[in-house]
Amino acid sequence: xxxxxxxxxxxxxxxxxxxxxxxxxxxxxxxxxxxxxxxxxxxxxxxxxxxxxxxxxxxxxxxxxxxxxxxxxxxxxxxxxxxxxxxxxxxxxxxxxxxxxxxxxxxxxxxxxxxxxxxxxxxxxxxxxxxxxxxxxxxxxxxxxxxxxxxxxxxxxxxxxxxxxxxxxxxxxxxxxxxxxxxxxxxxxxxxxxxxxxxxxxxxxxxxxxxxxxxxxxxxxxxxxxxxxxxxxxxxxxxxxxxxxxxxxxxxxxxxxxxxxxxxxxxxxxxxxxxxxxxxxxxxxxxxxxxxxxxxxxxxxxxxxxxxxxxxxxxxxxxxxxxxxxxxxxxxxxxxxxxxxxxxxxxxxxxxxxxxxxxxxxxxxxxxxxxxxxxxxxxxxxxxxxxxxxxxxxxxxxxxxxxxxxxxxxxxxxxxxxxxxxxxxxxxxxxxxxxxxxxxxxxxxxxxxxxxxxxxxxxxxxxxxxxxxxxxxxxxxxxxxxxxxxxxxxxxxxxxx
Amino acid sequence: xxxxxxxxxxxxxxxxxxxxxxxxxxxxxxxxxxxxxxxxxxxxxxxxxxxxxxxxxxxxxxxxxxxxxxxxxxxxxxxxxxxxxxxxxxxxxxxxxxxxxxxxxxxxxxxxxxxxxxxxxxxxxxxxxxxxxxxxxxxxxxxxxxxxxxxxxxxxxxxxxxxxxxxxxxxxxxxxxxxxxxxxxxxxxxxxxxxxxxxxxxxxxxxxxxxxxxxxxxxxxxxxxxxxxxxxxxxxxxxxxxxxxxxxxxxxxxxxxxxxxxxxxxxxxxxxxxxxxxxxxxxxxxxxxxxxxxxxxxxxxxxxxxxxxxxxxxxxxxxxxxxxxxxxxxxxxxxxxxxxxxxxxxxxxxxxxxxxxxxxxxxxxxxxxxxxxxxxxxxxxxxxxxxxxxxxxxxxxxxxxxxxxxxxxxxxxxxxxxxxxxxxxxxxxxxxx
Numbered sequence: 058x059x060x061x062x063x064x065x066x067x068x069x070x071x072x073x074x075x076x077x078x079x080x081x082x083x084x085x086x087x088x089x090x091x092x093x094x095x096x097x098x099x100x101x102x103x104x105x106x107x108x109x110x111x112x113x114x115x116x117x118x119x120x121x122x123x124x125x126x127x128x129x130x131x132x133x134x135x136x137x138x139x140x141x142x143x144x145x146x147x148x149x150x151x152x153x154x155x156x157x158x159x160x161x162x163x164x165x166x167x168x169x170x171x172x173x174x175x176x177x178x179x180x181x182x183x184x185x186x187x188x189x190x191x192x193x194x195x196x197x198x199x200x201x202x203x204x205x206x207x208x209x210x211x212x213x214x215x216x217x218x219x220x221x222x223x224x225x226x227x228x229x230x231x232x233x234x235x236x237x238x239x240x241x242x243x244x245x246x247x248x249x250x251x252x253x254x255x256x257x258x259x260x261x262x263x264x265x266x267x268x269x270x271x272x273x274x275x276x277x278x279x280x281x282x283x284x285x286x287x288x289x290x291x292x293x294x295x296x297x298x299x300x301x302x303x304x305x306x307x308x309x310x311x312x313x314x315x316x317x318x319x320x321x322x323x324x325x326x327x328x329x330x331x332x333x334x335x336x337x338x339x340x341x342x343x344x345x346x347x348x349x350x351x352x353x354x355x356x357x358x359x360x361x362x363x364x365x366x367x368x369x370x371x372x373x374x375x376x377x378x379x380x381x382x383x384x385x386x387x388x389x390x391x392x393x394x395x396x397x398x399x400x401x402x403x404x405x406x407x408x409x410x411x412x413x414x415x416x417x418x419x420x421x422x423x424x425x426x427x428x429x430x431x432x433x434x435x436x437x438x439x440x441x442x443x444x445x446x447x448x449x450x451x452x453x454x455x456x457x458x459x460x461x462x463x464x465x466x467x468x469x470x471x472x473x474x475x476x477x478x479x480x481x482x483x484x485x486x487x488x489x490x491x492x493x494x495x496x497x498x499x500x501x502x503x504x505x506x507x508x509x510x511x512x513x514x515x516x517x518x519x520x521x522x523x524x525x526x527x528x529x530x531x532x533x534x535x536x537x538x539x540x541x542x543x544x545x546x547x548x549x550x551x552x553x554x
Numbered sequence: 555x556x557x558x559x560x561x562x563x564x565x566x567x568x569x570x571x572x573x574x575x576x577x578x579x580x581x582x583x584x585x586x587x588x589x590x591x592x593x594x595x596x597x598x599x600x601x602x603x604x605x606x607x608x609x610x611x612x613x614x615x616x617x618x619x620x621x622x623x624x625x626x627x628x629x630x631x632x633x634x635x636x637x638x639x640x641x642x643x644x645x646x647x648x649x650x651x652x653x654x655x656x657x658x659x660x661x662x663x664x665x666x667x668x669x670x671x672x673x674x675x676x677x678x679x680x681x682x683x684x685x686x687x688x689x690x691x692x693x694x695x696x697x698x699x700x701x702x703x704x705x706x707x708x709x710x711x712x713x714x715x716x717x718x719x720x721x722x723x724x725x726x727x728x729x730x731x732x733x734x735x736x737x738x739x740x741x742x743x744x745x746x747x748x749x750x751x752x753x754x755x756x757x758x759x760x761x762x763x764x765x766x767x768x769x770x771x772x773x774x775x776x777x778x779x780x781x782x783x784x785x786x787x788x789x790x791x792x793x794x795x796x797x798x799x800x801x802x803x804x805x806x807x808x809x810x811x812x813x814x815x816x817x818x819x820x821x822x823x824x825x826x827x828x829x830x831x832x833x834x835x836x837x838x839x840x841x842x843x844x845x846x847x848x849x850x851x852x853x854x855x856x857x858x859x860x861x862x863x864x865x866x867x868x869x870x871x872x873x874x875x876x877x878x879x880x881x882x883x884x885x886x887x888x889x890x891x892x893x894x895x896x897x898x899x900x901x902x903x904x905x906x907x908x909x910x911x912x913x914x915x916x917x918x919x920x921x922x923x924x925x926x927x928x929x930x931x932x933x934x935x936x937x938x939x940x941x942x943x944x945x946x947x948x949x950x951x952x953x954x955x956x957x958x959x960x961x962x963x964x965x966x967x968x969x970x971x972x973x974x975x976x977x978x979x980x981x982x983x984x985x986x987x
Contacts, residue, residue: 157939
């Protein structure tokens with residue numbers, strides 16, 4: 058620990074720590090900054106984080122001389138004897154000036170900007186800027202709609218040239234794709250040779266851009282940011298278990314998924330699949346809203362209790378003839394409930410899809426199971442195609458449980474199931490209508506709480522961002538309820554005997 | 555050149571074939587470098603240059619010997635030292651290095667040899683501005699000649715010392731004359747100045763210890779080694795010894811490059827260039843290149859040495875005197891310089907990128923008669939808001955002309971706002987650009 062002085066107060070700070078991060082995160086001083094990003098190389102070019110450094114020197118005759126120098130705090134590291142004034146007259150004025158320069162040519166189109174509400178330019182303008190502009194000059198005109206590929210749009214008028222995006226590709230991905238072209242006040246961000254951006258991490262640009270210059274195509278004009286409720290959760294698309302926020306609009310629609318800082322797992326970023334592939338969370342038409350039970354050869358909507366009782370009866374009667382297969386999307390708790398329910402089953406486990414080949418050296422892994430280690434720890438075994446295909450023909454009842462199980466199973470396996478009696482706990486019916494005896498409306502990962510264990514064995518919580526529609530319920534609740542009924546029906550039978 | 559004043563830098567430039575190694579050798583060329591490299595210790599060279607009081611001729615006037623002494627004593631294994639010669643000469647009004655490079659390239663090379671030896675550099679890069687195609691060719695030919703003679707390359711003068719010299723042509727950006735911008739550009743990147751610290755002597759080109767010196771500075775070195783620091787101190791002033799090249803341009807009868815001792819007065823220089831042209835009167839002058847600002851005619855007896863000019867509130871810069879006659883409009887002149895700097899800002903720092911353009915817009919309005927009350931105060935506060943608050947000193951370069959114009963010729967700006975535009979003839983700095 059080093060002893061430093063901040064605004065006249067002595068504080069202890071970790072030696073070698075970044076001064077700006079220490080001032081903001083530990084002392085809560087809220088020094089504005091644009092070009093600085095903790096995950097990127099520091100350039101110190103936006104000049105927003107200027108503070109006053111106080112240099113004291115003892116003259117040979119013992120008199121102390123004090124010199125105050127303005128400088129950026131983002132490039133300074135904590136060391137013994139450092140003394141800074143963050144909110145003195147000079148520092149405050151320097152930051153205000155920098156802010157004014159940034160706003161001279163900014164279009165101020167906040168009312169139509171997706172970033173409004175979470176824009177640092179907006180925040181600091183209120184915090185440190187003057188409310189009245191001193192410029193009467195016409196603002197610079199730039200292209201407002203530059204297509205940077207499938208994920209991102211660039212608005213050059215809003216850009217404040219902090220170059221975070223340029224450095225993101227250079228330092229995180231290790232492959233520069235964006236650069237600054239021209240110079241002076243004609244400088245602007247451009248993709249090399251105007252080629253579309255590539256790679257699986259483009260979406261992060263929208264997060265690291267401190268203003269509304271780089272926005273997500275998918276989020277464009279969809280929602281004002283203050284109408285979104287961020288729900289902390291875990292991305293289920295691979296075994297990395299990136300920490301995310303699920304941003305939900307008031308009326309229960311997921312609008313956006315973005316990274317949640319977790320240095321141990323994903324840092325500040327997530328991949329584009331995790332960010333963009335959330336449409337099925339908002340699915341309405343295809344969704345099973347109420348339970349269905351086969352009556353006189355036809356699947357009909359019935360109350361949940363009736364369906365649960367029917368499922369319990371089928372499970373109990375099948376005994377060892379039950380083949381129970383869980384989705385890899387089940388949480389640890391649901392895995393335990395599934396195991397308890399299928400105690401007597403002749404064959405059980407969770408479906409283990411083959412590696413996707415989408416893995417890279419950054420975040421994405423090849424394993425599409427978000428909770429492989431958790432389910433294995435709960436006592437469920439990973440089941441592969443051959444074993445499953447061999448077991449299905451001899452089973453009298455197939456129980457498929459969990460989100461995406463129908464989508465994840467290969468067609469060959471599904472066609473084997475199609476000639477069996479099937480209990481389905483899923484969000485959709487998808488393809489097995491002819492075989493399903495009971496269909497129970499389950500929930501997505503965004504509609505339940507529970508634990509996922511990632512590839513490194515780290516336990517992480519997911520939390521519900523949405524309410525399941527109709528009578529649909531989290532899979533764990535349904536599995537526990539069936540088990541209660543199985544036990545109840547079993548004991549009832551005993552009594553009858 | 556006047557015969558009475560001792561001159562040395564330009565002593566060879568008017569001779570026929572002055573750029574050829576034969577004529578240079580006939581004038582005793584490379585003997586100084588040979589003596590230094592074969593018989594002296596690098597530390598002793600640095601001490602001699604320190605004792606001479608030579609100050610950098612590139613603009614900042616930093617003591618050269620002191621700069622050299624910041625380099626590590628011995629190159630660490632795998633960490634070569636570099637010398638970068640700043641031949642970008644991008645300040646409007648400056649054309650002195652060009653004369654040296656075109657007419658006496660071997661003087662520069664000999665200076666490079668001694669300087670590189672002093673800082674133990676194994677490579678020297680001459681970063682020459684892109685527009686100087688002829689000078690670049692002359693230098694390349696001179697390097698080839700010197701290499702053939704064994705003065706450059708492996709085992710210089712048969713000693714263990716080796717030096718490779720390369721010419722690197724810039725792509726035409728003012729900011730690449732700033733030492734860290736120069737290094738970035740030399741490395742093949744955008745010419746964006748680096749934050750200091752780290753300083754070049756510790757972390758320079760490609761991260762290796764590097765010294766950046768101006769062409770004229772280096773050309774002084776062979777003479778100091780030949781004639782000694784006492785001789786050098788016999789010229790110029792106590793704190794700014796030696797001769798310096800003044801590039802005089804603008805409204806004078808015969809614009810030219812003059813070699814004069816530091817401390818020469820502005821009025822003398824103007825006289826030596828045939829006086830203000832067309833029999834007109836002096837109105838203002840720029841003492842040391844466009845970034846040093848406008849001083850009024852009343853200050854014409856200003857002595858041009860580092861300290862005197864600093865006392866007058868600006869900098870000697872690179873000794874480029876721009877003369878404005880009484881027909882010129884200071885408003886227009888300030889606008890022209892501001893436009894130059896708007897064009898040349900690298901665009902890295904917020905204040906400079908946006909401020910350099912904002913200042914132009916305001917100056918243009920005033921010039922065109924659309925000025926408003928409060929514009930002058932706004933201009934001042936914009937300059938102050940950017941000067942000294944960015945990575946490199948570029949905002950000082952565009953702020954000083956505006957601030958000095960406002961300080962010394964405020965009534966002219968006020969008149970332009972009142973009466974609708976810059977009244978005087980638009981005959982001003984165009985010639986100097």
